[in-house]
Amino acid sequence: MNGQLILREWKEKIEFPLFFLALLIVIVGLLAAVPQRGEGLLLLAGSVVLVFLPGLGLLIGATAFSAEFKDGAWEFLFSRPVRKSTVWISKLIALCGYLAATLLVYYLVLSALPGVRARLSEFAFDSDLGRITPWMLCLALSFSLFIIAFSLSLLTDKLFQVVFLSGFLCLGLFALSSFLFFVLARIESRFVFLVPVIWGLAVAGIAAASLAVFCREDFSQPRRKTLGFLKWSALLLIPALLCVLAAAWIGEWFRPLQCIDVQPAGRFAFVQTDRGSYLYDADRDKLMRLAGRSWEWGLSAGGGKIVMLREVSKGDGLESKLWIMDKDGRNMKRLLSAQQFADPRFKKQDISDCDISREGARVAFITYPLNHWRRGHLWTVNSDGTDLRDYPIDFPNAGLWAINGWTGDDRRLLLSFMEIAPEGERKIPSRWLVIFSAETGAWQIVTENFSMFYSFGLSPAGDKLGAGFHSPQLVPPGSSKPFEVYVTPDILAVFDLATLSRTDILTGRSFHAARWDPTETRIAFLTDQGKNLGVYSLAESRVTAEREVGSETKNLPRNMMDWADGGRKIAVTSRFDDHYVLRIFNGDLGSEKNYRIPGSTKFPTHPTAFGLGTKILIEEFQKNRLLVFDLATEKWRKLF
Amino acid sequence: MSELLKVSGLGKKFGKKRVLEDVSFALEPGRVYGLLGLNGEGKTTLARILMGVIPADRGAVLFKGETLRFGAAAYKREVGFVPEDSFFYGWMKVGELLRLNASFYPKWDADRVRTLGENLGLDPKARIRTLSRGQKLKLGLVAAIGAAPDLLILDDPTSGLDVPTRHDFLRGVIRDLAERGTAVLFATHMVHELERIADHLIILQGGRIILDRRFEEVKAATRRVKLWFDGEAPEWPAIEGTLSVEGEAGRIEAVVYPWSGAVEDGIRSLAPTRMEVETLSLEEIFVGFVGSGPARPTARS
Numbered sequence: 001m002n003g004q005l006i007l008r009e010w011k012e013k014i015e016f017p018l019f020f021l022a023l024l025i026v027i028v029g030l031l032a033a034v035p036q037r038g039e040g041l042l043l044l045a046g047s048v049v050l051v052f053l054p055g056l057g058l059l060i061g062a063t064a065f066s067a068e069f070k071d072g073a074w075e076f077l078f079s080r081p082v083r084k085s086t087v088w089i090s091k092l093i094a095l096c097g098y099l100a101a102t103l104l105v106y107y108l109v110l111s112a113l114p115g116v117r118a119r120l121s122e123f124a125f126d127s128d129l130g131r132i133t134p135w136m137l138c139l140a141l142s143f144s145l146f147i148i149a150f151s152l153s154l155l156t157d158k159l160f161q162v163v164f165l166s167g168f169l170c171l172g173l174f175a176l177s178s179f180l181f182f183v184l185a186r187i188e189s190r191f192v193f194l195v196p197v198i199w200g201l202a203v204a205g206i207a208a209a210s211l212a213v214f215c216r217e218d219f220s221q222p223r224r225k226t227l228g229f230l231k232w233s234a235l236l237l238i239p240a241l242l243c244v245l246a247a248a249w250i251g252e253w254f255r256p257l258q259c260i261d262v263q264p265a266g267r268f269a270f271v272q273t274d275r276g277s278y279l280y281d282a283d284r285d286k287l288m289r290l291a292g293r294s295w296e297w298g299l300s301a302g303g304g305k306i307v308m309l310r311e312v313s314k315g316d317g318l319e320s321k322l323w324i325m326d327k328d329g330r331n332m333k334r335l336l337s338a339q340q341f342a343d344p345r346f347k348k349q350d351i352s353d354c355d356i357s358r359e360g361a362r363v364a365f366i367t368y369p370l371n372h373w374r375r376g377h378l379w380t381v382n383s384d385g386t387d388l389r390d391y392p393i394d395f396p397n398a399g400l401w402a403i404n405g406w407t408g409d410d411r412r413l414l415l416s417f418m419e420i421a422p423e424g425e426r427k428i429p430s431r432w433l434v435i436f437s438a439e440t441g442a443w444q445i446v447t448e449n450f451s452m453f454y455s456f457g458l459s460p461a462g463d464k465l466g467a468g469f470h471s472p473q474l475v476p477p478g479s480s481k482p483f484e485v486y487v488t489p490d491i492l493a494v495f496d497l498a499t500l501s502r503t504d505i506l507t508g509r510s511f512h513a514a515r516w517d518p519t520e521t522r523i524a525f526l527t528d529q530g531k532n533l534g535v536y537s538l539a540e541s542r543v544t545a546e547r548e549v550g551s552e553t554k555n556l557p558r559n560m561m562d563w564a565d566g567g568r569k570i571a572v573t574s575r576f577d578d579h580y581v582l583r584i585f586n587g588d589l590g591s592e593k594n595y596r597i598p599g600s601t602k603f604p605t606h607p608t609a610f611g612l613g614t615k616i617l618i619e620e621f622q623k624n625r626l627l628v629f630d631l632a633t634e635k636w637r638k639l640f
Numbered sequence: 641m642s643e644l645l646k647v648s649g650l651g652k653k654f655g656k657k658r659v660l661e662d663v664s665f666a667l668e669p670g671r672v673y674g675l676l677g678l679n680g681e682g683k684t685t686l687a688r689i690l691m692g693v694i695p696a697d698r699g700a701v702l703f704k705g706e707t708l709r710f711g712a713a714a715y716k717r718e719v720g721f722v723p724e725d726s727f728f729y730g731w732m733k734v735g736e737l738l739r740l741n742a743s744f745y746p747k748w749d750a751d752r753v754r755t756l757g758e759n760l761g762l763d764p765k766a767r768i769r770t771l772s773r774g775q776k777l778k779l780g781l782v783a784a785i786g787a788a789p790d791l792l793i794l795d796d797p798t799s800g801l802d803v804p805t806r807h808d809f810l811r812g813v814i815r816d817l818a819e820r821g822t823a824v825l826f827a828t829h830m831v832h833e834l835e836r837i838a839d840h841l842i843i844l845q846g847g848r849i850i851l852d853r854r855f856e857e858v859k860a861a862t863r864r865v866k867l868w869f870d871g872e873a874p875e876w877p878a879i880e881g882t883l884s885v886e887g888e889a890g891r892i893e894a895v896v897y898p899w900s901g902a903v904e905d906g907i908r909s910l911a912p913t914r915m916e917v918e919t920l921s922l923e924e925i926f927v928g929f930v931g932s933g934p935a936r937p938t939a940r941s
Contacts, residue, residue, distance in 0.1 A: 004743040012731060067729055075727040079691040080744045081716035215711055218694045220685075221654060 002082060002090045009094035012067055016060055020102050024109060031113055045116045046123060049138045053103060057142035058170075060095050061149025062162040069157030074219050084215040092150060092207075099146050107135060140196075144203050145170050151210030155226055173202055197244055205237035212236070257640045259626055262619050264562070264610040265299045266460075268327065269617050270306075271626065273640075277308065279329065280639070282612035285628065287639050290329045296353050298403075299327065300360035305383055307335065307356040307363050317341055321351055322365060324383055335363060336385055345377065345390060352376070355403040356383065357410040358462065362438060364413050366393075366401045374399050374420065378413070380438050391441055397421065398432065404455070407497050408462030412437050414446070414497065416455075433465070435497065446500050454489055454558065456514040456523075458497075465495040466523060468511045469504075488512060492525060492536070505536055506543070513558040517567045522587070524563060524570050530556045533572060535589060545589035550574045557608045563587075564611030565631055571616045573597070573607045580607055582618060582629055595629060598636050643702075644669050644791055644823045645690070650699030652685055652847075659685045661847040663699065667791065667823045672814060674834035674855070675827035676926050677844035683827040684724060686844070687795040690825075691721045703791075717745055720784030720792040726776035730769030734762055734779060738786065745787040753786035756813075760805070774801050785813065792817060792824045798833055810837050835922040843929050851929055855922070861898035862925045867891065867912035879906045883928040895920070895928035 027048055031041065068074050077087050111117045123134040149166035156162060181195045209232035217228035258274040271278040271287065277294040280287050290306065297308035304327045312320045318341045325332035346367065354365040363383055368376040376398075378391040393401065397420050404414040413436045433446035446465075454468035468489030475487060492506040492514060506525070514525040522544075523536045530553055534546035549572050561572045570585045580600040585592045597607060597618060610617040618627040626639040643666040650663040659682045667673055677683045688694045690701060695710040702708070703715045728737055734757075742748040757764070760778040768776065777797050784792060792814075798806045814824055814837050826834060834841075834855075841858050843851040851858065862883075867873070873892050876885045881903060883895040892912075896903055899917075908915065920928065 002743075004740050008729075008732075008736075008740055011736075012729065067731070071730045072725060072727050073729050075688070075691075075693050075723055076729075078693040079716060079721045079723075079727075080741070081713050082744055083713045084711055086713075216695070220688070220694050223655075 002086050005082070005087060005090035006094040006097075009091055010098070013060070013063070013095065013098060016056075017098055017102055020056060021105065024106060028109060028113065031110075031116060041115060042119045042122070045110065045120055046134065048106070048110065049120060049134045050123075050141070053106060053138050054141035054145050056102060057099055057144075057146035058149050058163060058166055060099050061146040061151075062153050062159055062166060064091060064095055064150045064153045066153070066157065066159065068154075078219070085211060088211050088214045092147075095150065096143075096146070099142060103139065103142060140199070141170070141174075144173065144199070147203050147207050151206045152229075154210060154214055155229055156222070169206070173199060191248060194244065194248055198241065201240045201244060202237065205240050206233060208236045209233040257626075258624055259619060259621060259640075262608065262610060262617065262626070263297070264612060264617070267613045267615075268299055269610055269612055270297050270299065271639075277310075279306070279327065280612070280617060280628075281328075282615040282617075285615065285630075285637070287626075288329050290325065291323065291332060294323075298355035298363070300356045300358055305356055305360035307354050307365075307383075309351055309354055309365075318346055318349070318351060318367075322354060324356075324363065335383075336381065336388065340385070340388060349377075352401060353403045355405055355413070357406045358408065359410055362406075362410065364403055364406070364438070366403065366415075368401070376401050378415070378436060389441075391436070393417075394443075395419075395432070395434075404433075404465070405458045406462065407435070407458070411439050412497070414458065414465065419448075433495070435500070444500065446495060446497070447502065454511070454513070456516065459516050459520045460518050461520055463497050464520070465497060466514055466516060467493055467495070468514065469493055471507065488529075492523070494523075494538070505538070505541070512556065513561055515562050517563050517587075519567045522567070524561060526561050526572075528552050529554060530560060530574075533561065533570065533585070533589065535570070535587065547585075547589050549583060549585075553606075555606070557606055559608045559610065560606065562609050562611035562616070564616050565614050569611070569631065571609045571611055571629075573609050573618065575604070575606075580605065582607075582609065582616065584616075584631065595634065595636075597627065598638075599625065642669075643667065644704060645825075646702040647690070648700050648702075650686070650689065650701070651697050652682070652689065652694075653697055654685075659847050660689075660696075663844075663847070663849055665842055665849060665852050667825060669790065669823050670818050670821045671839040672818050672824045672826060672834075672837050673840045673842055674831075674838035674922075675825055675842045675844065676831060676834070676930075677827075677829065678930055679829060681844045682847050683829075683844060684795050687721070687723070687793050687825070687827055690793055691719065692716065717747070717787070718790040720787050720789035722777070722780040722784045722792075722794045722797040724796045726768070726771075726773070726780065728768045728776065728779065730767070732768050733764065734766050734768060734771075735764030737768060737779065738764070738783060741783045741786065747788045749786055749788045752788075753782055756782050756785060774805065777801055778805070781809065781813065785817065790822060792822055794824065794826045794828075796828045796830070798828065798830065806833070831923045831926045832921075838922070841922075841925075843926065845930050858897070858925060859919065859922070862920050862928065863896050863899040864918045864920055864924070864928075865892075865894050865896060865907055866914075866916040866918070867893075867907070867910060868914040869910075870913055874910050877906060877910065879903055884931055895924075897925075897928070 031044060068077065078084065120134050124131055145166060148169050149162055152166055153162045177195050177199050180198065181192060184191045184194065209229055212232040213225060213228045217225050219225060259271065260274060261272040263270045267282040269280040271280055272294065276292050277290045278287050279290050291308065291310055293311040294308040297306060299306050305324060306327055307324045309321055310323055317338055319334045319336055319338045322335045323332055324335045348370050349367040350370055352366050352368055354363060356363050360383055362380055364378060364380050366376050366378055374397060376393045378393055379388065381388040395417065398417040399420045400418040402416050404416055406413055415436055416431060416433050419430050419432060432448045435444040435446055456466045458465055469491040470487060471490050474490050488510045490508060490510060491504050492511050493502050493504045495502050509527045512526040512530050514523050516523060521538055525534050525536060527534065530550050531548060532546055533549040534543050537544045561570065564571045568587050570587065572583045574581055574583050578601065580597045581594045582597055583592055583594050605620040607618050607620045614631045616629040616631065618629060628637045628639060645667040648664045650660055652660040663686065675683055689696045692710060692712060700707055708715055738753060742750065760782065762775065762778055762782065771779065780797065798809065801809060810833060818824055828834060838855045841851055841853055841855050842849060869890050871890060873887055873890055876892060876894065879896065881896045881898055883897055885892065885894045
């Protein structure tokens, strides 16, 4: 950098800032004249920020070397005892300073104008890159256009060519970035950060190529200069892009796991991440890797077995999908062999769900024809792969089958499905609950056509099912309301799976979530969007305790509350002013202790809580964190 | 005397056209070198390469014993350069330009620049774009000389100067610089300018150096021979050093370099009725070297 050269450049281009400041006065006058609420204001302010100012960058950049062409001053510059890189950098800094100063003045003045700032903020949109405002776009476009035009301006004295080519390049870069953005956002959104990185690299690469041409090429030969620019662009851009991709690929190995789902079961929690499936064992306080990515799983309480559906590659057979292993991840093997899956009944089928009985002896799974949800099959098989049995599901228009679990006696399966309207008919989808006897192959309907908005699962003993329902007053039969808008259930009911009877234990409240007590004597529930916490005693058939634990908040997760320490405690996550806390209540809600969740901020992460004995697993999905709180030691540990 | 600048094997092509081919020479301090050549023979290209304005395709340039790479800047503090055409920013004032130029040179001689500027009639407040061609050249000379260079490269600068200024410049400034120890490489096609000041001649033709000798030596060894014959003139024999031969009825005129007793004996063997041997002016020598004729000999010191 050379002060005299910068000063010379500023003197030479003094007309630019003066012209644009004069124009600012005109614009401010126009903005003052336009009615504050009129669309004209929006149009004018938007065009100044998104068209006019980037145009300024383009113009300043494109005229960067015009004096050298006009006066033949290349020879003067190049024959002075100053490095060519210094000349180039001094010019860039000088003009960059002009552009930055002009943008700053425009920003300050336009932002200070009543109405303009508010109208401009309407342009802002949220994306995987955060909140993108018009000013951010303006900065990115202005400086990109400036640097590209600056870089190209040393190739020719024809201003129109430089402006056209720079605009075309920037537009191409914008189109490429938009394409990359949408592709990455759809495929792998965490790589969206590569879009601005690649944009920046491309612009920096063009600038570096320009600098290389300036320092190394023969300026007396325009053709050689242009070829040199292309050569340097390729030499600099290709390795840079390869480096970025390599860095992203290497970074993939070191980045933290991305948690996708946590499913608790007794003292275990199945943790599904983007890089594989893990099992958290609360007793050993250990996170164990089980396998690659998997979607469905079942854990047997007594048999110590896990059955899971793994993600498979295209071309893999069904045998690569269904796996069984010990609960510590050992002895992992395919449940059924390729020969077994060679049965014609598996042809063009996919597996949608699986579960393992409580003693770990039998596995159930569901298959369905590809691209056809309605003609499914329920299969049962011993956990050693023998005694495979097929039970075609004969419920017309039943789709989206799911196994809710094996009942406590391990002889029956609770399943649910959605009833879908026959083709050509329009019908509100409704849910069915059915019991299937693995011994007799008989199906029994538990309830049909009900509007069950929320199930909190089988009881620990597996003989009851808890669920929240909508009353007919809230959602009349046939109404599509719960499917279209968020309507919290107003009935808390328990199904006895032996008698198939339903008991509505609480009504007239807005139930957000509920949890079975491990001893199966109580149900903890949250009402009013997480505001109140209550405990319902099944023995006394009444609410034994209730208290306020938070404020009504939309979009809270249902699993923000759970029993812990064998039913002696209840854990709830709650938001304070600028952080989240884990609130631990006694079972009677008589006393409480609050523990600040480490690293939590004002940012709304809505952490979830899973009670696994004396350990409480806290998941912050938005922050991609999984923490464990030990009730005994009152200490936190970060799993990832 | 030690070499200030040494050029060896320099080559440069513009597209398919070979402009410089294996150019080698050396410059010593305190001497004025006349770089002669017809238009388009590569004088400007050579000057630009030496100033680092454009890169050479081949060859090496050593300044004070150090090899210069393209892009090197430090050596230019000791080299002044005046191109044929004005290369200044037109919007700047004379004073501004000289101040900007001064910032690049640690040995900038401000007093000398002021005196020289006044003598040459340069107005510091005048915009460069308003100056005449001659005034721009004067500015270029002042800007180059103000740096108190060890080497001054002049690329045909005097063609736009009026006669008195040219005379003052050549006699006063250039000789003065040479006496102070500055080596001056004066590229021009206006040969008569050099006659008064050149110590050494370098002639470029077809991108190659065909002469690189001390001027006095060249002048002393170049002769024009005029021969008269009765009847038809005989065929000119293969005499080494023949630069040009012109013949008409009963008469032959030839320029020979280097002149020697053996050459004279060879010519006399043609038995002319009359023979005259003349010394030549620099312009005539130059024409002899670069004019039409048989293949030119290469004379290198």
